[in-house]
Amino acid sequence: ERVSPMQFCNEKLRTTCVGVHFGDRVETFEVYTRYTITRVLGQGAYGCVVEAEDALLEPDENGSRSVAIKKLPLIFNHPHITKSSLREITILQHFDHPNILRVRDIIVPLMEANGQVMIDLDLADVYLVLDKMDYDLTEVLAMSSRGELEMDMQQRRFFLYQMLRGLKCIHSAGVLHRDLKPSNILVNSACEIKICDFGMARGTDGSFMTTFGVCTQWYRAPELLLAGDEESEYDQAVDIWSVGCIMGELMINAPLFPGKASPNKQLEAIFEILGGPPECCKHTWGDQYWPGRSWSDIFHSGDFGEHEIDLVNRMCKFDPSQRVTVIEALEHPHLEEWHDPDDEPVCERGEFTYTFDEADAENALLRQFAHFHPEVGDHIKALQILDDQAAASGAHVQAGGKAQVQEQQGAQAEAQGQGQTQAEVQAASTETDVKLHLRSPTEFLCMADDCSDMEKFADLAREAIKGQFQFYYTPVSIKTA
Numbered sequence: 001e002r003v004s005p006m007q008f009c010n011e012k013l014r015t016t017c018v019g020v021h022f023g024d025r026v027e028t029f030e031v032y033t034r035y036t037i038t039r040v041l042g043q044g045a046y047g048c049v050v051e052a053e054d055a056l057l058e059p060d061e062n063g064s065r066s067v068a069i070k071k072l073p074l075i076f077n078h079p080h081i082t083k084s085s086l087r088e089i090t091i092l093q094h095f096d097h098p099n100i101l102r103v104r105d106i107i108v109p110l111m112e113a114n115g116q117v118m119i120d121l122d123l124a125d126v127y128l129v130l131d132k133m134d135y136d137l138t139e140v141l142a143m144s145s146r147g148e149l150e151m152d153m154q155q156r157r158f159f160l161y162q163m164l165r166g167l168k169c170i171h172s173a174g175v176l177h178r179d180l181k182p183s184n185i186l187v188n189s190a191c192e193i194k195i196c197d198f199g200m201a202r203g204t205d206g207s208f209m210t211t212f213g214v215c216t217q218w219y220r221a222p223e224l225l226l227a228g229d230e231e232s233e234y235d236q237a238v239d240i241w242s243v244g245c246i247m248g249e250l251m252i253n254a255p256l257f258p259g260k261a262s263p264n265k266q267l268e269a270i271f272e273i274l275g276g277p278p279e280c281c282k283h284t285w286g287d288q289y290w291p292g293r294s295w296s297d298i299f300h301s302g303d304f305g306e307h308e309i310d311l312v313n314r315m316c317k318f319d320p321s322q323r324v325t326v327i328e329a330l331e332h333p334h335l336e337e338w339h340d341p342d343d344e345p346v347c348e349r350g351e352f353t354y355t356f357d358e359a360d361a362e363n364a365l366l367r368q369f370a371h372f373h374p375e376v377g378d379h380i381k382a383l384q385i386l387d388d389q390a391a392a393s394g395a396h397v398q399a400g401g402k403a404q405v406q407e408q409q410g411a412q413a414e415a416q417g418q419g420q421t422q423a424e425v426q427a428a429s430t431e432t433d434v435k436l437h438l439r440s441p442t443e444f445l446c447m448a449d450d451c452s453d454m455e456k457f458a459d460l461a462r463e464a465i466k467g468q469f470q471f472y473y474t475p476v477s478i479k480t481a
Contacts (some may be wrong), residue, residue, distance in 0.1 A: 015107075022048055029071060031107055031127060037069070047072045052106075052133060061470050066132040067104060075126045076361065084199035086364050089128065091175060091198045093371060094350045099166030100188060101196040105129035126365065130196075134189050137182035137246065146252050153303045155191070156250045160311075161330075161338040162193035163243055168326045170195070171236045172346035176202050180242035181219045182249065217266050218255045219245045222318050225263040225270075226281070237320035240329065242317025251299055251308070256316070273298065274318050307334035434464040 016033050019026045022040060027048050029037060035052040042049050049070045058066040072085050092103045107127035128306045135143075137159070145152040163185060170177055177184075179200040186194045217225075221241035223234050248256035257273065259266030264284065271277055275292025277285045311334045314324045324332070330339050435447045446461035 001104075020050055027071065027073075029127070030125070031067065032105075035067070038066075041068060052129075057104075064132075068130045069107075070128045070130060072126045072128065072326060081359050085126070085128075086361055087201060088198040089368050090364065091201050091350075093368065094173060095169060095347060097166060097169045097347070098161045099193055099195060100169060101133075101194045102131050103128055104131070105372050106365075108369050114323055125347065131186075131194060132188075133194060135187045137187060137250075138184040141182060141249065141253060151250060151253070153305060153308060154248070156308070157335065157338065158191060158241055159185075160188075160243075160247050161335050163195065163246070164326055164335070165238055165344050166193070166195045166332050167243065167328060167346055169347045171239070171244045171326050174203050174349040175259035176234075176236060177239050177242075178202060179216070180239055180246065181216045185246065186424075194394055208376070216261070217259060218257055220263075220266065221320065221328070222267060222270060223320055224272060225267050235320065236325065237323045239325065240315050240323045241320075243329075244312055247315065248298075248312050251302065251304060251312070256298075270318070272442070274316070276318065278292075278318060278386070305334070307332065310334070326389060338440060434460050436464055 009019050015030050017028055017030045018037050020029055020037060020040060021027075022043050029050060031037070033054070034055045035051060036055070037050050037052045039051050040048075042311070047070045049068055052067055052069050054065045054067045057067065059065050062145050072081065075082055075085055089103060089106065092101065096102070105128075107129065109125065131339070138311050140149070140151075163180075171300075176197075177195065177198065177200070179197060180195070184195065184197040186196050188393070219242040221238040227234075257266065258271045259269035267277070267281070268290070271290035271292070273293050275290055295313050299309050300313075308477075311324075311329065314332070315329065317323045329335070330341075332342060413470045433448060436444055444461075444465055446457075446464065448457055448460060451457045451460065
């Protein structure tokens with residue numbers, strides 16, 4: 001265990017490095033000392049998750065201070081992970097709802113330089129501190145199939161109500177989740193549900209949206225399957241379809257539409273139950289026809305009520321315009337016992353950024369970090385001002401005025417001793433550009449080609465920094481190599 005003291009504005013941000021065993025592999029977690037890692041929760045394609053005790057968290061009714069910490073390794077090395085993670089953080093921070101997973105803190109790498117602590121702009125690993133939950137619905141379904149818990153209609157109804165209650169808030173904010181499936185529905189020991197994983201979320205702004213990679217195929221709406229990898233216009237009905245699939249799976253303890261690998265095979269699995277294909281698909285399937293099955297045939301054994309089956313039917317309509325909305329689903333007789341409009345909060349519509357380029361991504365993460373740690377707000381503001389100025393005048397900075405004159409005069413004096421012509425001197429001097437790379441508010445990387453005189457290079461670097469960042473410039477020491 002290694003403890004590194006970090007100080008920001010007289011506030012301590014101390015981190016500790018802990019090695020955590022994930023099978024045969026050891027993963028390093030560098031987290032604030034307020035968190036004590038207690039056990040491994042799991043790992044996925046994009047991160048590892050541990051449980052930790054938060055010393056500053058108010059204990060719950062059971063005396064627990066548990067949180068989950070998800071490590072996103074090398075986040076800025078993989079553009080897909082970068083965009084997905086930032087999208088999720090940005091959206092989750094907008095919500096404060098009991099049925100939506102909450103981000104409690106963000107941990108980013110810090111570094112010390114020149115006696116100051118600052119955010120490391122070569123951001124490597126990022127950590128999200130999240131609500132601690134016990135299971136996801138996939139695990140709950142597995143326990144039910146093994147007979148370890150009873151999934152009766154009351155339990156299914158309670159799960160469904162909470163999913164729709166959370167989805168009402170999500171849709172009211174102008175967000176489509178687009179990846180609802182059992183593994184993205186988290187459950188605790190009190191059977192309370194939270195929706196998670198907003199990495200594929202998008203806004204409902206009426207624009208065309210790419211469907212590639214959206215939603216695991218068994219829970220993907222027909223309009224997404226038909227669009228393939230092309231851009232398509234769709235709406236909140238895609239999430240309603242997914243909830244209907246999850247509801248049906250809770251009822252029969254098996255996927256409702258277990259299609260094969262391709263979108264067409266998945267559509268055929270849908271036709272086997274709903275019948276079809278409809279007219280819009282005739283060009284693909286020609287004279288092929290599936291008569292479909294009745295819902296009463298599918299749900300023929302079990303404690304299934306008439307209202308429960310009817311709600312699945314209304315959610316799983318092939319035509320998205322015929323599906324119920326989330327509000328209509330909450331008002332359905334099946335949920336009458338739980339439905340209370342006054343206890344189903346909505347959310348203000350947010351203006352979310354769903355795509356990030358490399359520069360935006362760093363700034364977006366810094367803004368989210370400052371939200372949880374306002375003591376670093378001024379520091380981050382200075383970083384962003386510097387970045388904005390650099391972007392406004394270009395990353396490639398020509399050393400200006402005085403520095404160029406000095407360089408030319410020095411070159412002319414050298415030329416007289418070496419027999420160079422005036423034209424050769426001018427050609428050499430004009431090629432000496434200084435490129436600046438902002439590494440922190442107190443550190444610049446300066447580079448120049450064709451400048452072998454280190455003293456002249458130092459002068460050029462100082463002038464370039466001063467010309468580019470006048471408000472910030474003070475005499476600086478220069479290390480040359």
